[in-house]
Amino acid sequence: MTITYLSTLPLPGSWFAQLRLRMPGVRVLHLTPEEAAAAPSEVLCSINLLHTSEWFPEPEQVPALGCVQLDTSGVDHVRGTALWETDVPIATLGGIAPVPMAEYAMMTVLELAHRMPLIEQYRATHTWPSNADRLCALTPKLLPGATMGIVGYGRVGREISRLATAFGMNVVGLSRTGCLPRADVTFNTGHLTVGGTTTELLPMDRLDGVLTRSDILIVVVPLTKLTRGMIGAEQLDLLPKGALVVNIARGGIVDEGALIERLRDRRIAGVALDVFDEEPLPISSDWWTEPGALITPHVAGLAPEYHAQTLDLVVENLTRLAEGQPIVNEVDRAAGY
Structure with a gap:
């Protein structure tokens, strides 16, 4: 045949x-x-x-x-x-894209931790901050020992975990079942972790508990009926004050209105978004100029x-x-x- x-x-x-x-x-x-x-x-x-x-x-x-x-x-x-x-x-x-997506996630975590959105504002206004301002506003967030919560612990999530662990972070992953998929039924170009992993893997019904521990939240879960709107105002309020949020999943999973509100009142210290409720992002969107936010045009998965x-x-x-x-x-x- x-x-x-x-x-x-x-x-x-x-x-x-x-x-x-x-x-x-x-x-x-x-x-x-x-x-x-x-x-x-x-x-x-x-x-x-x-x-x-x-x-x-x-x-x-x-x-x-x-x-x-x-x-x-x-x-x-x-x-x-x-x-x-x-x-x-x-x-x-x-x-196809676990490696570039994980690199993107870690790039934005590092940029947010090192206050790059604020540094870009200084650059745009040709302002050299004083020693006091640099110490107060530009001292980086401590990453070793921080807890990263990964919502959607599939192939991309595992690659992010591998990189985050190398930076000394503690990683908690959430998946639908709380178990790793069979390797013989999935295609994966990510790197294998030699000697296993220290990531704590939990089922998705433990989301709220993981959010309370997540100094850094990475959203990389597929968009389904169950995940649409799963990170709303109530969930964002469970994050520790000063948490960082990175969304490389799909628009519609994280409540953008609730997210920008918490970024503005500094309950959330930094946001990186590669996906949006509406794409292309409208010219009128506040995200284009929002201080504390890194935005990119759905490029994290380009391989x-x-x-x-x-x-x-x-x-x-x-x-x-x-x-x-x-x-x-x-x-x-x-x-x-």
Whole structure:
């Protein structure tokens, strides 16, 4: 049986050439979403693995479909499609970006701890602070011995924990089950921790208790029905005074209004946001000029080796599909990610 692969993604021709070299028995098709939507039925009926981020045909159009490989880690854009309601396995891009996302998280923690938002204000006004001002306002927050709470202890959370531990921080991770996933069903380009980890791993129903301990809160949980709005005013008020908050998950999980209010009254000492309720961030948003905040345009997950790593993931799932084995990174529809 010949496996047919269709991609609707704007990947370079060299990527598809490499795929053909590594999987010579696979029929490789590359169409734009518009071309795919207009493709003859004999083409659609032959598709076994669909690699896409935005084109989701009706199930009856693709009767041979055995796997949908997404180009995203999140699946919120797939819920509500007819394919979501089928039994066809859906795989995410998860595991491509643990290293850059963890580096981003630690970069922002270090910037916030070393008062970079305030330093940028001095720079913008060409102001050299006095010795007294530097001592009072620019002395860094102590990181060794601080507790970092990671809400969403998956592949990215584990990589953040590895880096934070190297800085002497105590890490508490929260996941849906409180257990690590099986390594044979997930794709992961993060670094393995030799000799295990000292991270305390707890189930998500322990969130409130973890918040009371978190000098630094990292939010990296998927956006689902259960996580939407999970960090609201009540939860933010559980954080120790002067805590730092970093959100690299999705907009809609952290209450932005409550967060900016607590930043302004200094209950929270610093905020870093890579994701927002509304994206692109409106020109009128207060976050653009908010003192104490670092903001970036949803870039934490950009992976320097995206093409090579994505190729490895697609080859793995094509091989598994051909052999009748479970795919890696399969979405748990009941959990929502």
